[in-house]
Amino acid sequence: MLRFGVSLEKELLEKFDRLIREKNYSNRSEAIRDLIRQELVKKEWLEGKEVAGAITVIYNHHRRQLVDKLTDIQHDFQKIIISTQHIHLDHDNCLEIIAVKGMPEEAKKLADTLRSIKGVKHGTLSMSSTGMDIE
Amino acid sequence: MLRFGVSLEKELLEKFDRLIREKNYSNRSEAIRDLIRQELVKKEWLEGKEVAGAITVIYNHHRRQLVDKLTDIQHDFQKIIISTQHIHLDHDNCLEIIAVKGMPEEAKKLADTLRSIKGVKHGTLSMSSTGMDIE
Amino acid sequence: MLRFGVSLEKELLEKFDRLIREKNYSNRSEAIRDLIRQELVKKEWLEGKEVAGAITVIYNHHRRQLVDKLTDIQHDFQKIIISTQHIHLDHDNCLEIIAVKGMPEEAKKLADTLRSIKGVKHGTLSMSSTGMDIE
């Protein structure tokens, strides 16, 4: 652990302290560490470092052959898929969450491909980190 | 299913067709449905409709009491948590993915609270949909 | 000016210092102040404080009556419009940049309305601040 000083205008610091309380941080260092780490994770995705994340897809499982197709595609990308969690949102709708680890381009490609399938209503890609390069 | 006509400049259509191929869509209708659904999901989050999504957190499980804290918080929010998937990224780092369903404000609050904990390196919130109101 | 200490893991600090150099910051305090101010400006937009910003629109000025329509709308919103800058990008295309100051909802509404006009090719809304509440 290293320690360094930060200078801040009094009013800016008061506003920052209010923000910290609203977001439940225990102290300023923790909040600042988080702001820095967010920037570093953005950088990992831009620079093509190995990353981790989650892909969500919402779909109606009654659609013919949709589940087969989703499974086929996941097998094509099995090198970057760690595991999949399946949730029955209601009688028709499923939420599938796919944990991924690999190159940013591959993760984006998998998210795009899943999203493009007829019957998939919505898809997202969470861009996170393997944590290896950020303390 | 309803059908309606769309007018597009020739060049814009050519560029759209190229985009469709790159993103693997099977046809124009499917690509347009997706663009529309994305806008509708954004609206659900803004207007406080019931939504679904995923929260990711990356952390070092060797941090003392961190796992306990993460579990405690998840219990406080158990009303909106459906299930949790835990992935061992390497010897130190874990990726935890929490499937949520509920009000946007609650989901954001849970994501903020998890992110604020000392030892959590990164957190994301995927804003998706219950699928109920989008075909 | 107030001064406080921040604790950071050695590796995280090294990565932060590299980021600071890449983004041309002169020191850590300045970079941290910027990260904090970005969060505060996001908050102003969410909480409906008075904000400032810029709306861009790209359009082909040869389109019949388009310029009239854009002018009419700007007059309807003159309460939040400070001034407008007009740039001839090429023989056909114009970039118009409208400086705005007012409530977030009004600024968004003006941006949406301009974007919706036939002939407007693209529109953006820069969400910035009046600077009054951030030092």
Add this chain to the structure above:
Amino acid sequence: MLRFGVSLEKELLEKFDRLIREKNYSNRSEAIRDLIRQELVKKEWLEGKEVAGAITVIYNHHRRQLVDKLTDIQHDFQKIIISTQHIHLDHDNCLEIIAVKGMPEEAKKLADTLRSIKGVKHGTLSMSSTGMDIE
């Protein structure tokens, strides 16, 4: 102008029509054209095509030498700067809006550099288009 048919579920179309009214579009074609053009502009920025946009900076002009520094930097980037609009927000705060046209990397670099200057409170970069490749 070309015309093609789009198939949409009845409920999805009703929701889309509501969205169109809220955003003031005159018809479905115009709204769909806009969704498509937004995707194409994102692509221009990713693929390093020539783009246009606006950079905003908020600063306190009483800061010593700040105006000089901002001017110097703008001269270093004069190749991509078209013009600058200056607004006096209040006694202290200025909003400067710089219209740019050039490579995405250059525009981002200028925005980063301006943002990094001590005394600049906030900066944004609007990513728009030259309009040349989108009808």
